[in-house]
Amino acid sequence: MKKIFLDKGHGGNDPGAVANGLQEKVLTHKIVEYATDYLAAHYEGFTQRVSREGDQSLTLDQRADMANKWGADVFVSVHINAGKGTGFETYVYNGGVSSQTVALQNVLHGEILAAMRQFGNITDRGKKRANYAVLRETKMPAVLTENLFIDSNDAKYLKNEAFIKAVGEAHARGVAKFLGLPQKAKPQSQQKSTDGKLYRVQVGSFSDRKNAERLAEELKKKGYPTIIV
Ligand SMILES: [Zn+2]
The missing domain is CATH 3.40.630.40 (Zn-dependent exopeptidases)
Known part of the structure; x- marks a missing residue:
């Protein structure tokens, strides 16, 4: 440090x-x-x-x-x-x-x-x-x-x-x-894919994992690729 x-x-x-x-x-x-x-x-x-x-x-x-x-x-x-x-x-x-x-x-x-x-x-x-x-x-x-x-x-x-x-x-x-301080990793919202722009949207944050899973299920049903971080 x-x-x-x-x-x-x-x-x-x-x-x-x-x-x-x-x-x-x-x-x-x-x-x-x-x-x-x-x-x-x-x-x-x-x-x-x-x-x-x-x-x-x-x-x-x-x-x-x-x-x-x-x-x-x-x-x-x-x-x-x-x-x-x-x-x-x-x-x-x-x-x-x-x-x-x-x-x-x-x-x-x-x-x-x-x-x-x-x-x-x-x-x-x-x-x-x-x-x-x-x-x-x-x-x-x-x-x-x-x-x-x-x-x-x-x-x-x-x-x-x-x-x-x-x-x-x-x-x-x-x-x-x-x-020689390392730079902070850029947040995902600022990352670009090699073949064009890629926008990631975060839809919610929850203290209870069940609530996160419920929302993820709902999004999957609607056809959105979903991950829980
Ligand atoms: Zn002075």
Whole structure:
């Protein structure tokens, strides 16, 4: 069981960067929520935690401690940039990192940038290194993402819920790829036969098997192939 720790940058009395009617802490919360939803819906073989469920204040050390004490296999800290620039960048610790950390940065950077570019011409600011506390203090592969600038024209993307959702889901896919998580089997209703479309219809679910058998008999009489699962 792999352990995924997702850090929502800022929170509580620290809103992070604020501009254009946007708050960094709100955007990081949304991106991580979209990521956790996507992971839960599409993959198995993992558990996940977030640094804050709601709008709590946390120090940088607390975030790293939570991940370390839990024994996370991967740590991703989500942020929005400020300083009137444009584009997307990712960070790992600048004080010597494992090849695993570099691999995590590569896969996340690629997934997220590709997702962003579905929406427009997003600048790639590159894969960077810095002495950030959450990267320095965490013991597992750790990456920090800076998802566009809140105080520039980038804000038009950050105001688009579909963009925020796509960025969150790209974080999820990157982490899943890095960990090699198996994908959940698709439900039968989504399967297709090789020679065309095949639609399966479920007609009922019962806690009592006799009731299921009664309905199955009725359907068989009417000529429908029937199975009880
Ligand atoms: Zn930040």
